[in-house]
Amino acid sequence: MANIKDVARMAGVSIATVSRVLNEYPYVAKDKQEKVMAVMKELNYSVNGNAVKLSKGKTNTIGVIVPYNNNSCYDELINGILKKAHELHYQVLLLPSYYENVIESSYLTLLKKKMIDGILLTSHTLHPEQILALSEWGKIVCCEACPVELVPSVFPDRFAAYIEVFTYLKNKGYKRIHFTSGRDFQSSPSTRLRIQAYQETITEAYESQFFDQCFDYQDGKRVGDLMFRNSIVPDAIFTNGDEVAAGIIASAQTHGYSYPQDFEIIGEENTPISEILGFPSVDYHQTAIGEQAVSLLLSDEYARIQIRHQLNFRARTEASALS
Amino acid sequence: MANIKDVARMAGVSIATVSRVLNEYPYVAKDKQEKVMAVMKELNYSVNGNAVKLSKGKTNTIGVIVPYNNNSCYDELINGILKKAHELHYQVLLLPSYYENVIESSYLTLLKKKMIDGILLTSHTLHPEQILALSEWGKIVCCEACPVELVPSVFPDRFAAYIEVFTYLKNKGYKRIHFTSGRDFQSSPSTRLRIQAYQETITEAYESQFFDQCFDYQDGKRVGDLMFRNSIVPDAIFTNGDEVAAGIIASAQTHGYSYPQDFEIIGEENTPISEILGFPSVDYHQTAIGEQAVSLLLSDEYARIQIRHQLNFRARTEASALS
DNA sequence: GTAAAGAATGAAATGCGTTTCAAGTCAAGC
DNA sequence: GCTTGACTTGAAACGCATTTCATTCTTTAC
The missing domain is CATH 3.40.50.2300 (Response regulator)
Incomplete structure (x- = not known):
């Protein structure tokens, strides 16, 4: 395949001039510029991107x-x-x-x-x-x-959002605010923030529970079973994802509880799922x-x-x- | 930043030898190899990926x-x-x-x-x-x-899948099989296939309808309104996406119809949404x-x-x- | 009319590895 | 003792474009 050298030779100019044409430098005589472009077309020439990167260092x-x-x-x-x-x-x-x-x-x-x-x-x-x-x-x-x-x-x-959510739930008078997260607090900063936000917001002795390892719909169902089979049934849940929330809602129904009548739930990431199921979701834009x-x-x-x-x-x- | 030349000089070998070490060639004397590696470490050397790409042509x-x-x-x-x-x-x-x-x-x-x-x-x-x-x-x-x-x-x-879906719906005895798609048939091959599959499968005079420009939940609601406000209410719907299907289900409910009692619906792409709402969905793996x-x-x-x-x-x- | 500024262009250095070729060392095989 | 094959190694060509520097030719300015 043709390279800049071939183009230069065929156009009767130097390599530098061809490069100037390529990079749309001013100060190239019009006739030479046209000649170079014609040759490039004729040879079906393309710059070698890797040479450019090497040369430009970018x-x-x-x-x-x-x-x-x-x-x-x-x-x-x-x-x-x-x-x-x-x-x-x-x-x-x-x-x-x-x-x-x-x-x-x-x-x-x-x-x-x-x-x-x-x-x-x-x-x-x-x-x-x-x-x-x-x-x-x-x-x-x-x-x-x-x-x-x-x-x-x-x-x-995220921390501000978590605080906001917990404050919102607290102000609404909920007393059993369960919340979920994905990776455990050791490996996930956001899990730590979530726990910290809870602790900072809700200082009274609530009967809340925390569940980690929640990633998808099935996990939501799993922890939903834990939540609603329990003697302490949540009146509000803050999940770490819309899929998880959907799983919890599904699980709740099998236990005779339904959203939004029996509990409040808040999702995260504002995916179509929260729109479809009609629960609020934290949107991080x-x-x-x-x-x-x-x-x-x-x-x-x-x-x-x-x-x-x-x-x-x-x-x-x-x-x-x-x- | 150090380059291969610097490494060669400091290690007292040729550039070629350094390159051989880099590429784990056999036939490099162990002492030189170690010396080169030591120097590379000392100089905190890294190959220039762009030079490699240019040189190898890959x-x-x-x-x-x-x-x-x-x-x-x-x-x-x-x-x-x-x-x-x-x-x-x-x-x-x-x-x-x-x-x-x-x-x-x-x-x-x-x-x-x-x-x-x-x-x-x-x-x-x-x-x-x-x-x-x-x-x-x-x-x-x-x-x-x-x-x-x-x-x-x-x-x-896709065509085989469409045929399969329409055949399935036909065999179940549905007579008003509506279906949706995204881009119109002129710009979208899959829309064409969908229509073609319908025509090949259902040759009788059904009261089916086709809707394009469906991409998301809102579009689903929109065409759902068209479908269920109509005198001809579908008994089966094949959508081109789970979000669209969810929108149609939501719309149906506002018109007094509910899934799965009043109609069958099939989604596409098998996303968590179909799992959550419990309708079948075509999965293309x-x-x-x-x-x-x-x-x-x-x-x-x-x-x-x-x-x-x-x-x-x-x-x-x-x-x-x-x- | 001449100095200064502007325009146009090529040679050569630069960025950096890879790979071929030739040459040299050394040990095993006959 | 000499051939042969296995190792080792470096010089140099190659992949390809960018950019600086120097040079030459025009203009413009005073």
């Missing part, structure tokens, strides 16, 4: 590390990321980590290898020191709260977060300002019941 | 073109693609097309530019000739039925398709055999009602 590609187990709560986020990246003429490398630390840190070396210009970290298992160590090799932005101040982040203020994360990652001030975006989003509380 | 990256409007029915597919690609040590560039032909064809030039080793095409608007023309520059595999025999494809046999598509794309026989995988999957028909 790839116009960003990497996005996502756990990608199977539940797709990253969909909205990725959507936002793709949209903004496309706008800024960047491409997106999707890096599934399956929550494995080894895989995650191997992705960070892509920066060292100059294969990407920056990394967006969604939920991850990396230790702050690991991130810091590798952020020397390139830009990194977290889409989750990052415990290290030095790593720029754009993230939903992940699309916006994705877009902002890309903007921050690719902004010129990245290196200097190191902003820590803090986004405070509120729970959607108008229930639109299925009736 | 990127170990594949591109996946997805419409990425907003509904995430590509999630499972992408999951499969990521999994298999990761297994084969390939990386995945996610290329959103927003169903725009210009964008889609711009992505195909990535092959010419040697920036990716192959392309996976999901739902798209490209003309067969466009695909064929560009498949000369690299490997392309379609994850949808491709009208051109020369383009290798791995795809669900997109994860498996994604995996197979990657395997085909990266297999050595790709160039020679040009197989057209045809996967025949069946409708999930066991309903597990919410009740």
Whole structure:
């Protein structure tokens, strides 16, 4: 396949001139420019993207590390990321980590290898020191709260949302507020926040219960059985996902309880499921977060300002019941 | 940052030897190998991935073109693609097309530019000739039925599934079988197949109706209103998505009809929604398709055999009602 | 009329590995 | 003792475009 040298030779100009035409430099004589373009067309020439990347030291590609187990709560986020990246003429490398630390840190070396210009970290298992160590090799932005101040982040203020939800439930007079989460508090910061928010909000002796390891509909059914078979039946439940909430609702019905008559339930991530079943769900506006994360990652001030975006989003509380 | 030259100099060997160490060539003296590795560690050296790509003429990256409007029915597919690609040590560039032909064809030039080793095409608007023309520059595999025999494809046999569904509904004795789809028949092959399957299966004069432009829950509610406000109320509905089906069920209830007492409904893509609401849904096993598509794309026989995988999957028909 | 600014262009260095080719060392085989 | 094959190793070509520097030719300005 033809390269820039062939084009230069055939057009009777130097390689530099061809490069200038390619990069739309001013100061190229019109006739030569046209000649070069004609030759490029004739030879069906394309630049070699890898040579460009090597030469320019820039790839116009960003990497996005996502756990990608199977539940797709990253969909909205990725959507936002793709949209903004496309706008800024960047491409997106999707890096599934399956929550494995080894895989995650191997992705960070892509920066060292100059294969990407920056990394967006969604939920991850990396230790702050690991991130810091590798952020020397390139830009990194977290889409989750990052415990290290030095790593720029754009993230939903989950804690504020949790506080808001628990306060809302408390003010409504519920006394048995159960809540669920996914990974256990040791490996999941958001689980810790959830527990902490509960403890800070509800200081009285409530008969609440906490359940972790909830990820999907079946898990919801499982913990629903635990909740409604129990002597202490919840009057409000705050789940960590709409699917889980749906499972709990289904389970409740088999035990003779029905939503919304017998209990209040609040989901998370605001998926079509909460819309369909008509329960409120906390919406973190992940699309916006994705877009902002890309903007921050690719902004010129990245290196200097190191902003820590803090986004405070509120729970959607108008229930639109299925009736 | 250190490059291979620096390493060679410091280790007192030639560049070639360093390269051999990097690529784990046999036939490098143990002492030199260790020395080189020590120096690489000392200098905190990393290969420049772009130089490697340029030099080897291979990127170990594949591109996946997805419409990425907003509904995430590509999630499972992408999951499969990521999994298999990761297994084969390939990386995945996610290329959103927003169903725009210009964008889609711009992505195909990535092959010419040697920036990716192959392309996976999901739902798209490209003309067969466009695909064929560009498949000369690299490997392309379609994850949808491709009208051109020369383009290798791995795809669900939607037509067979549609036939199966309509036959199932016909055999159950339904007479007013409404069905929905997304894009209109001019731009969407699957809409055409749906209509064709209906016509081939149900030759009698049924009072069925067809509705397009259905994409989400709200659309489902909208066409549900049309269906149940009408004098001809359906006794069976085949939708083109679980969200749409959920919308129709919700709408039906506002009109005094309820599922499953008054009508049968079948969804598509087998998402958690059909599980939650308890209606059957056609499952195309997109994860498996994604995996197979990657395997085909990266297999050595790709160039020679040009197989057209045809996967025949069946409708999930066991309903597990919410009740 | 001449200096200064602007336009146009090519040679060569640069970014960084991979791979081929030739050559040299050393031990086993006859 | 000599051939043969297995190891080792480095020089140099190759993959391909970008960019700096120097040079030459025009204009414009005073």
